[in-house]
Amino acid sequence: MGTTAGQQLRALFYVLSPGESSFRTLEEVPDYVEKSIPFFIAFIVLEFAVSWVQQHKLPGRINDGISSLSLGILSRLPDVLFRSVDLVSYIYVWNNYKLFELPWDSPWTWYLTFLGVDFAYYWFHRISHEVNILWAAHQVHHSSEDYNLFTALRQSFLQRYTSWMFNLPMALFIPPSVFAVHLQFNLLYQFWIHTEVVTNIGPLEWILNTPSHHRVHHGRNPYCIDKNYGGTLIIWDRIFGTFEAEDAKVVYGLTHPVNSFEPILLQLRPLAHIWNTFWATPGFWNKLSVIFKGPGWGPGKPRLGLPEEIPVVTGNEVPFNPSVPAYLNCYAVVHFAVIMELYIDLLATVTTLSQENILLRIGIIILSLTSFGFLMENRPKARILEIIRCSVFLGVYKLGYLRNQLSLLDYAYELNKLKSLQWGFVVNSRLNPAFSPLAKVLFSLCIAFWGIQTMRRITSSKEKHL
Numbered sequence: 001m002g003t004t005a006g007q008q009l010r011a012l013f014y015v016l017s018p019g020e021s022s023f024r025t026l027e028e029v030p031d032y033v034e035k036s037i038p039f040f041i042a043f044i045v046l047e048f049a050v051s052w053v054q055q056h057k058l059p060g061r062i063n064d065g066i067s068s069l070s071l072g073i074l075s076r077l078p079d080v081l082f083r084s085v086d087l088v089s090y091i092y093v094w095n096n097y098k099l100f101e102l103p104w105d106s107p108w109t110w111y112l113t114f115l116g117v118d119f120a121y122y123w124f125h126r127i128s129h130e131v132n133i134l135w136a137a138h139q140v141h142h143s144s145e146d147y148n149l150f151t152a153l154r155q156s157f158l159q160r161y162t163s164w165m166f167n168l169p170m171a172l173f174i175p176p177s178v179f180a181v182h183l184q185f186n187l188l189y190q191f192w193i194h195t196e197v198v199t200n201i202g203p204l205e206w207i208l209n210t211p212s213h214h215r216v217h218h219g220r221n222p223y224c225i226d227k228n229y230g231g232t233l234i235i236w237d238r239i240f241g242t243f244e245a246e247d248a249k250v251v252y253g254l255t256h257p258v259n260s261f262e263p264i265l266l267q268l269r270p271l272a273h274i275w276n277t278f279w280a281t282p283g284f285w286n287k288l289s290v291i292f293k294g295p296g297w298g299p300g301k302p303r304l305g306l307p308e309e310i311p312v313v314t315g316n317e318v319p320f321n322p323s324v325p326a327y328l329n330c331y332a333v334v335h336f337a338v339i340m341e342l343y344i345d346l347l348a349t350v351t352t353l354s355q356e357n358i359l360l361r362i363g364i365i366i367l368s369l370t371s372f373g374f375l376m377e378n379r380p381k382a383r384i385l386e387i388i389r390c391s392v393f394l395g396v397y398k399l400g401y402l403r404n405q406l407s408l409l410d411y412a413y414e415l416n417k418l419k420s421l422q423w424g425f426v427v428n429s430r431l432n433p434a435f436s437p438l439a440k441v442l443f444s445l446c447i448a449f450w451g452i453q454t455m456r457r458i459t460s461s462k463e464k465h466l
Helices: 005-011 037-055 062-081 085-097 107-130 132-142 160-172 176-192 202-206 211-217 235-240 263-280 284-292 326-352 355-376 382-398 407-423 437-464
Strands: none
Touching (some): 037 176, 062 263, 062 355, 085 160, 085 176, 107 132, 107 176, 132 160, 132 284, 263 284, 355 382, 382 437
């Protein structure tokens, strides 16, 4: 079932009525998250404009923004191959163990599910901060040292494999179609609260999770640690003693910053740290505590660690921001836009693609996002990786596996072809992206450019050793 642009916009703020968002079957439930991508882009542009007008500065950086978007794309790639584990587990319990069935079209069912999903999210979110192995999956969302709408899209691809269990009690009586709607709404609502341009929304601050409350949650100041876990509502934090109002200026990020823009590293490094700590810690019970107690725990310490060990925030912290040439930022933005288009096209056409084509596109996306991370850190190996990436992309493109891609380049190419009509040439108006010269020229030039850069670096290194 389709949704109008107005309904999709209101879905971002959880203000659709039960009558507009109740469905008999799971198959009828729209993919609100996928349909929100244009609104994500529009609101990010709006945030940049408002921030520039209000504060005469931009709310983020190119390197951190690309990193956040890369992590967001990675987090959604499993959905291309598999059905959401949240829904699969929920449907299984519903089909085999439900106690009774609430009516899918009742407003009472809708509002009960709204509360149930948000309550489950509060406890999942809280435990994800208090159990080390779950924190390893969740921490990637907190790894940005900026706080803007890009940060909202900075998600973990591992977290979905731990969150599903918190929703299962609802499967005993709430239909999957109702649950699927609120699961998406709860996620979408949390997009707009990742901003500094909205300061306070008055009396609603007492009930709703707001930008002010969530800024505290993302802070690494000692007063911000383990506070404000709510998704849509802040009442759970007020009830269970985890609420903290925004006070001193918030410094964002992890208490021990990762200092990287490489998406795979950001996702997996905490697991490597747990692995190393597990084997370095003596005693069987201590080893289990490394996994299941808080990330600040150590032998002889309380479950969540010692508050006095949280690093002091001075307000003069400098975010990780390697110096890169301006042209490199432009290059990364252009190529990220190409990969973003590939990702959006993959979501739109996944049911029509072969398994081989799907896996090939996923591989190209992961390789590209990794390479962009290397570029944003100006790593020496970034040049070699870009040569490999552009060569692979060009080869796959020539073979026709990306026939629907690079539409902007292809559109420009078709305009040039159409202009030739006035000169009497015969033009085939059917778009054939697989053989677009502009795509071939772009990636061929990139391969040549990075090849020259690599040779210069090798030559310079040899001269230094002479």
